[in-house]
Amino acid sequence: MSSGGFPIGSEDTTRIGAEHVDREARRLLSDASDSSDGRLGSPVPPVRTIVLDREPVPVRPVPEREAVRRSLAAAGPQRLQVSNLSVAYGAKLAVKSVSLSIHEGEVLALIGPSGCGKTSLLRTLNRLTELTPGSARSGEILLDGTDIHEIEDTVLRSRVAMVFQQPNPFPMSIFDNVAFALREQARKRPRRKELEPQVLDALRRAGLHDEVAEDLHKPALRLSGGQQQRLCIARAIASRPEVLLMDEPCSALDPISTGVIEELIHELRRDLAVVIVTHNLAQARRVADKVAFMYLGDLIEYGTAEEVFEAPRATRTRDYVMGTFG
């Protein structure tokens, strides 16, 4: 910072430096507010202050956005229909009246800054938020046309499976980890032989089969982090769910393991609807077909990945995807 010939750390220079930075920032801010609706084509991304409590302003009027959203209904059959969903923890509203639909054969990425409600939204889709004391929900979530609150929680969660941020295999063997997902759904405990084809199939679909085929009896905790996460995916898809929810599945992994999982997501999309929460915009760009941008509990933008990243309709979305805040 204090370059040039100035002695580092002397009181005067640091004060001057701070003033300079301040002036520079104010200049940039005023520039940004001049071109508040600035085109995306502008070379330098505008710097703007984010006022946390201010209502975000959509650029296009709501009816127009609705029309665009309707035109998006494509891909496979619709699996989940979320309408006017709000989630609150005590007095705090985490998700505010969000509506979107989730289709088979596509990956929906939920993006947005920390605390914007994307994880809350995700956890409401398989009713995990219910486990948090003081949580409440309004609005409607339909799974294949049935309200998820009419479905028994255990049945719902085997149809809408979930993978977590932290790889969390259970303290048992690799085989049993996957078999556990299948076992207790049946009243009568099935034998190992009967489960074996399903377990191997799940491991194969999760791209883990060849690496662990010889070690199925070994404790799952011996696997590497990336393998553990793929085991968790195998476990989640073993019961052939319709929707797979992923809560930042790669944030605890190294780049290579992340790449493997992203490829896997591409594959899984063929017979599943995937919803992925991610902080990593590059990842959202790589894996997502549709992107939903959330901010302070509001769904600001929802559209195809191309639209959201290349031609966002809301200024807030544009600032976020360009890395101005986050």
Add this chain to the structure above:
Amino acid sequence: MSATAGTGLIAGRQPRRHGKRSSLRTWRWVDRLVFLGAWAAGLGLCLIAAGIVVYLAVRGIQYLKPSMLVSRPQAATSQAGSGGFLDPIEGTALLTAIGVVLALPLSIATAVWIVEYGRPSWLARVVESTIEIVAGTPDILIAVFGLALFQLHLMAPFSATGEGGGVVGRSFIAAGAMMSLIALPPIFTATRDGLQAVPRHMREAAFALGKTRIATIRRVLIPRVRANIATGVTLGVSRIIGDTAIVLLVLGGTLHIETQSSTPVLGLLRGTGSTLTSYVFDNSPAGEGEAPQKAYAAAFVLLILILLLNAVVNRIGKGNAHTITGAYV
């Protein structure tokens, strides 16, 4: 490792583990006193512990003969004729087994309820403080309570009965039940702490697979805290083995294991007996047996048992730490 780096950087200097520290002379007087006091207290305790172990080991090895471990005690006027202590060893094993079998399910179930359900919360608090009270109760009080409880006519099937049908209130079942109260707090505490240390996403992972809470507890959480439970059980076992008051009051402290009837198992469980601790007490100069050599030999065996158990606890504790770090790298 840092030493090699140091030699590489500063040539000609001896590798040192620490940099220069302030000399004791520059300290305040209070600090100097506390510092020396801490050293003295630590060393003093070590010396006392070592003294007990060495003294018992010398005396024990002096008097202990392998035959004592397999021969029954005899009522005799001379030490030479008083036999070995097979019955107390068997009594210790049986009593420990009963105590653990009773305490284990009870304490695990309580810990699971407190951590996983815990509603209503006032009741959970009451249960937790009740267990703390049990943990803090002197064993002699538990023994007196046990005697009063098992002397009730209602409890006749569980204990030895006298000639006229009077309930004696002393038996392996009665003593085992009271011993389970002594073993319960450590097992409960270890299990509860283990469960509380299981991260929330582990439970949610099971719920997210469509598992019920009870299936999650049975198949994920209990296996996960198995090492904690083992630590608790070992601590509980060493408390049972080391207890004397309950043995003397509720087990009877008889020389031999006296079966109550000819019924194979029940007769034994309703019968009375003794353990190594009560044997040591009886044969020490304070007791009636007047066989101090036997007391030393038995005390040595007891000491070895307790030391072994402590080693097992340490081992389990380390194993546990290993699996936990293994899970989170």
